[in-house]
Amino acid sequence: MRAAARLRHHRRVTSPDPFERARQIADDVLFPAAMAVEGADRVPAGQLDLLAAEGFYGLACPAACGGLDVDFPAACSIIEALASGCLTTTFVWLQHHGAVRAVLAGPAGLREEWLAPLCTGTRRAGIALGGALPGPPALRARSVPGGYLLDGISPWVTGWGMIDVLHVAARDDQDNIVTALTPAEAGPTLAAEPLRMVAVMASSTVELRLHSHFVPAGQVTAVSPHRDWLARDAMGLRTNGSLALGVIAR
Incomplete structure (x- = not known):
């Protein structure tokens, strides 16, 4: 099942504040599963899907593209909150944002093709x-x-x-x-x-x-x-x- 299809099945965490959502996910989902993930051959798709469903693949993207549009200090706080739950999951997710920044600063054609799916996490x-x-x-x-x-x-x-x-x-x-x-x-x-x-x-x-x-x-x-x-x-x-x-x- 592609990411876009899987995301439709996720319920959203209740807090409207991105940092509080990240901390809740870390405490309730990531940390309890961290040792199992450490022994696995890859991060479970459900954990990355949850981050996408909660908007975290668009951490610094414009809201119009499905992003959270947070500033740099807030982004660092969110990364820290997620890493406190599972380093491996957060490490995989963090790589995504280098490509997002490049597309944001890149040619208009690339932005039109890639920005929305990257910001929503339907493409990673x-x-x-x-x-x-x-x-x-x-x-x-x-x-x-x-x-x-x-x-x-x-x-x-x-x-x-x-x-x-x-x-x-x-x-x-x-x-x-x-x-x-x-x-x-x-x-x-x-x-x-x-x-x-x-x-x-x-x-x-x-x-x-x-x-x-x-x-x-x-x-x-x-x-x-x-x-x-x-x-x-x-x-x-x-x-x-x-x-x-x-x-x-x-």
Whole structure:
């Protein structure tokens, strides 16, 4: 059953305040199941569906698109509240918002295609940032007619099998980062190798290997210098810190 169909069966939590809803979900749903999730091979679909039904996949999206439209401090508080219930569930869910931010800042055509389904959680995203990591690029982008070909690896891709689309970052020969959306599906040009983790095994984290993987120009969210991408990426470290803050708060 696709996410959109499953969401119709969820009852909403009663509190109108997003933080209170997050805390209620953490206390009543996520924390009681946390040890079972830790021993599973992936996060139960019902937990991610609940977050979508409660609007949390649209954490910072405009309300007109089905989002919560909260500010950054409120978003961090919500992440901490959810992480206090289940680190793994929150870790998988958190990856989604990088793609949402990219679509919000991207071309109008991408916003029209992707913003509403991403904000409502009927389509879910992960990130594959191999080309953006410091040092020699692990994932390269080569311009070809109609788009780009991607070659290389992207380690630590979380949520495999639970996401519909990847926001991929690859580096071209001008040291620019090309970011684009591509289906989260294995095929002749994209393979996923599961990684053994000491914790959060249910996050279904994999290493992606891409070989002449084509992304159309219409799915490119941005092309920017690597140094600029790194500066923006550093600003996102605060949200990662919210995961740890939530765990110790419990």
